Amino acid sequence: MSSVSLSNWKAVEAEVLSRIHSRQWEPGQLIPNESDLAEEFGCARATVNRALRAIAENGLLDRKRKAGTRVATNPVRRATLNIPVIREEIEAGNHSYAYAVFSSKIEEPPLNIHATMRLNGDEPMLHHQSVHLSDGKPYVASDRWINLDAVPDILNADFKSISANEWLVANAPFTNGDIAFSATSGDASIAERLGAKSGEALFAIDRTTWNNDIAITSVKLVFHSGYQMRTVL
Amino acid sequence: MSSVSLSNWKAVEAEVLSRIHSRQWEPGQLIPNESDLAEEFGCARATVNRALRAIAENGLLDRKRKAGTRVATNPVRRATLNIPVIREEIEAGNHSYAYAVFSSKIEEPPLNIHATMRLNGDEPMLHHQSVHLSDGKPYVASDRWINLDAVPDILNADFKSISANEWLVANAPFTNGDIAFSATSGDASIAERLGAKSGEALFAIDRTTWNNDIAITSVKLVFHSGYQMRTVL
DNA sequence: ACAATTATTATGTGCATACATATAAAGATT
DNA sequence: AATCTTTATATGTATGCACATAATAATTGT
Structure with missing residues (x-):
């Protein structure tokens, strides 16, 4: 095996x-403990710990004190989605925003x-509706509610130069x-703003944020027809 | 400030x-280096390193060698999605699968x-179409292609006791x-399998996996109407 | 047989130190 | 002024040690 030191x-x-992929260690199986692996690999236990922790964070190992580390049986895969500012997503594709x-x-x-x-129920709420355009074409429609108790200054923002999201x-x-x-057909007005046919299936993101239990904003983003959000496993 | 030791x-x-949330350290601002923070907090640099690394992994700090650590200006938020085995997702909600x-x-x-x-182009491919049911109601339709060169044994699997995905x-x-x-209206046959109205907006996941550049499987999952995939930020 | 207590053990973490590495900044060279 | 070289510095990581903590396993007491 690997008698060279993995340090x-x-x-x-x-x-x-x-070893997991080759099934040398099978799903459900208990793997050697950190000290033994450290000895086998010729490195410190802390190094093994760092590696196993990284793998466990990705869902491929289950670790428990005293019980040890075992290969996950039904690996609940974790996919990390990057949620960029819309403008950057558009400009990253070399389109005008x-x-x-x-x-x-x-x-x-x-x-x-x-x-x-x-x-x-007593908070004053700003209802803000907008569309982001890529190369002049509708990209995503935004329907947003903002808690003015939490961010009163937004009333002074100039939404000609910056979007509510970026502000x-x-x-x-x-x-x-x-x-x-989720997927939505959107209501007629949103479909119209997006230049989509009424009833067309559209990809939607609903996001709500708080600052220490104080609601900041809640937004529904409805993307243009055909939009995909992708990432790797 | 906090003269108690954060160890x-x-x-x-x-x-x-x-400090980031309170804007004591503003977006774009360079924060003190690890050694200084370690001294201020009364702990080892390794401890500060661990903390800053964790925050940076979440996108709230940008770190660069020699340049230092600064608060992210447009924090590209990272959301981690759990992608469970369908059966477990259904059973976790106390429904029958x-x-x-x-x-x-x-x-x-x-x-x-x-x-x-x-x-x-020369691989033999298995085309496998199925539906997962929750409490007897269609939950998600699966349209899957499997590379038999990569997993020939799947022909011997008994899909009465286990789904292709779980196998x-x-x-x-x-x-x-x-x-x-993405969002899809699905074609008529998928909509029918899901008991959805034709043309209804449905949430879809397309997933393709490889093992060291050898394609294993590609699957399109189309979920029942109203399905949401959720997580926290 | 069962419950409560104690011991054991694998992971989790902290620390001091050392060295590695990327890279910004300063300096030298053209 | 532009380019190459060197230096300084902040983060990145490896190590040995120590102790903390959670959870299983063994033991004790009823």
């Missing part, structure tokens, strides 16, 4: 992955927004958020 | 996050499958894969 964690990671506001006014939010944002990213940090991906 | 990396992580195969035969794949899987998870490890999320 960096990337090499150890690769060797362990190879533009942004149009349809409506921006203080309104009472509907019940579902009230519930997802966990509002008290918030720059000015309203959040500690946690929910995000959901 | 574990979780505490350091929390303190750094708090069932699985029905519609068709399973060796066929010539269409061009798009040929391209996404990067096939040579593959257990018997055909992969080293890398692509995954894409």
Whole structure:
């Protein structure tokens, strides 16, 4: 086997992955403990620990104190999605970016927004609707609610030069958020804004963010027809 | 400030996050280097390193050797999606799981499958179509192509007791894969299998996996109407 | 037989030190 | 002024050691 010393964690990671993939270590099987592996690989236990931890974070190993480390049986795969600012996503593809506001006014939010944002009910809410354009063509429609108690300054923002999303990213940090991906036919007005046929299947992202339990914003993004969000495993 | 010593990396992580969120360290700003922070927090540099690394992995800090660490300006948020085995997803919700195969035969794949899987063209391919049911109701339709050169044994699998996906998870490890999320109206036959109205917007996942450049399988999963895939930020 | 207690063990983490490596910045050379 | 070379520096990582912690296994007591 590998009697050469694997003395960096990337090499150890690769060797362990190879043993998993080659089924030398089968799903469910207990693998040797860190000390033994360190001895076999000719490195420190901390190095093995770093490698195994990285693999476990990816879901391919299950680790438990005292019980040891075993190969995951039904590896719940973890895919990491990058959620960029729309402008950067468009410009990264060498397209020109533009942004149009349809409506921006203080309104009472509907019940579902009230519930997802966990509002008290007395917050003044800004309802902001816009479209991001790529090369002049509609790319994604945004329907956003903003808690003005949390970010009152947004009323002074100039949405001709910056999108609500980018203003918030720059000015309203959040500690946690929910995000959901789904398919929608969209209502007629959103379809129209996107230049999509009414009833066409569109990819949607719903995202709500909080700063220490204070709701900041909730947005529904409906993408143009044919949009795919991709990543690697 | 905090003259009490933060001598574990979780505490350091929390303190750094708090400084970012409170804008004590603003977006784009260079933060003190690891040694200085270690001194301030009264811990080892390795501990600070561990904390900053964890934050950077989440996209909130940008780190570069010699240049130092700065608060990310447009934090590309990273969301981690758990991609479970369908059966477990259904059973986790306390629903009963069932699985029905519609068709399973060796066929010539269409061009798009040929391209996404990067096939040579001479591989024998198994075309496997099925539906997963939750409490007897269609949950997700699966349209799968399997490279029999890579996993010939699958012809002996008994798909009455185990789904193709679970068989593959257990018997055909992969080293890398692509995954894409989208919305589709589905074709009429898929809609029918799902008990969905034709033309209804459905959430879809396309996933292709390889084992060291050998294509294993490519699958299109079309979920029932209203399905959402969710996670936290 | 069962419950409560204690011991054991594998992972989790912290620390001091050393060296590796990328790269920005300064300096030398053309 | 432009390019190449050197230097300085912040992060990246390996190591040996120590101790913390969770959870299983063994033991004890009823």
